[in-house]
Amino acid sequence: MKNDQAVTALAALAHPTRLAIFRMLVERGPEGLSAGVIAERLGIPASSLTFHVQHLHRAGLATQRRLSRQLIYAADFQAMNGLVGFLTENCCGRGATVCVPACQPAAPVSARVRKRSA
Amino acid sequence: MKNDQAVTALAALAHPTRLAIFRMLVERGPEGLSAGVIAERLGIPASSLTFHVQHLHRAGLATQRRLSRQLIYAADFQAMNGLVGFLTENCCGRGATVCVPACQPAAPVSARVRKRSA
DNA sequence: CTGATATTTCAACGATACTCGAATTATCGG
């Protein structure tokens, strides 16, 4: 990850609302969440949600796909991996490069839902 | 690390100049660098440097100590460790908590200088 | 104390970020 990308990604996460959105997406996994659901959970206007979630999208931290009328956003774990890697390699001293964090969800949502109801 | 602290730390690093300062401090290690040296290396006015380095200090990412007329700033590796830990634990999914990055310099500056000249 | 050095504080300005209601675009069911 380049220096500029890192700054962009850090700025994207450096806001309470956006960090909350991103954590929500991480917890949800690849299945993602629609803009409406996120806005409702956070209790913010739709236009405000768009502003923040697109910030994450532009920074490369969230993917976007359309599902009929809804736009689904999901965390981009590869990008997050890149950011954490950048921080450990460039901002944690030379002795830390041995550590390779694995940024990805433990299991798809469908499996977790099944597990929860079991 | 609390959510608010993480946002503060992320915001502190989310600026080209401050990220450059922090990387400089990380590379330097516990010995730190004086405000004047940092400003000179970056080619920015002293008042601008103060603005940014204090931002890092307030965010807990840099320590400050006085050495006669100079103020020495150094990276706070423990804080950085906390931030990386927060990101891996809260923003990288549940499967990533096994990784514990060790954020600290490989060796004190004095040793490295000796090594370099050898 | 005096002068010199190192850094911070202050004040003012321009630029960017955030918020949110209203208008617009996209999709779907019938």
Add this chain to the structure above:
DNA sequence: CCGATAATTCGAGTATCGTTGAAATATCAG
């Protein structure tokens, strides 16, 4: 096509950030 739903874009107002020169503070050497 039409009405309804989901989301974005637009516009305007407020707030915060970033930059910098000038003035103030702290430390030291003599």
